[in-house]
Amino acid sequence: MYAAGWSSAVITTSSPETTSRCTPASCRSSSDCSKTLQHHGFIDAYARCSPGEQAYSWIGRTNDGYRYDYFHVGAALSDRIASCAYLHETREQRLTDHAAVTLTLDVAAVERIDTGDPVADGLF
Template identity: 70%
Template sequence: MLSILTVNIGAAARERAGELLGWLSARNEDVFVLTETSAGAGTAYLLDRFRQAGFVVVHTPDGNGDRGTALVSRVPLMADLSAFAGVSIPGRVAAAVLDTTPAVAVLGVYVPSRDRSADKTEKKQAFVASLLSALGELPVELRDRLVVGGDYNVIARTHRPLHPGFLPFEFGLLEAFERQGLVDAYEKCSPGEQAYSWIGRTGDGYRYDYFHVGAALTGRINGCAYLHETREQRLTDHAAVALGLGLDAVKRLPTGDLADDVLTLF
């Protein structure tokens, strides 16, 4: 089985990054998709510890200090996915093809958030458009073996409650995924159940974090769940999402211990 977990780390500072690492070190997922990475010491610490432990890390730091996405894998990589290098903010995606049978491609995504300002709305809309354009350029056989996961910062039109303020292009992201044959993994496992991954100040829940899988993998989904312990332990303000896929074979690297034995604060 291939197991994948995504969690928004909230641009963790160094102290909280150590706490996150402690939680992640107890997990046995093969792949971690970390969203809202930053140029700060916390992200650098986390990714360095993963590299030192033998994991492969795919991460494109943004020269302007924008938030991003990291793909961390104990499964060897067969190739990168250069089609996504041309998105409007390259650091917000991290993608690769894993050494599995069948070969699975993983695309980690952190869609920009926005407020009511025109510049942030345009930034988010341009990113979504460029992401969907790159997705459309993938060969069909690769898109059918694609897993997309991360913090999309959108909700569906069927979300309960249907929060006001979301624009058509935001609803359109999930609808475009569906048209491309990508299936909502949680909805496949728990049809009709409304999940939440982020809770607002008013106590209202939002489902921002997702996994979608291509047509060739839909029948291989054997579980998808929201893990609220990351919120409850205040490691981040998002729930993590875990996905399992029943594959024929998964190669794994010899990875070492991630535990943060000594936490030094600066």
């Protein structure tokens, strides 16, 4: 089960060779990345919760809005989406120039997977 939250404002294109593959780390636009994730079975959580509603997570000086911030979930989690919303207070209070996006999933308690300790394992 996977969930991915991302903002296209931090996605960069490293070279023309990688752009042609359009992985989420090399897409030219949020639309490209969203399409790539959807092609791989990920669901746009906000669109699932608010079908047909146009949301904006960033608003420019000319009052034009864009949706740059997303949560996508794997198909196994799609029926567990409880809510997905934009909180504009972060932008309105000038904490950031983007609205925060929240995702709430209804998940039962799951067995914890021991991932180890990267510091103790000498990775850092």
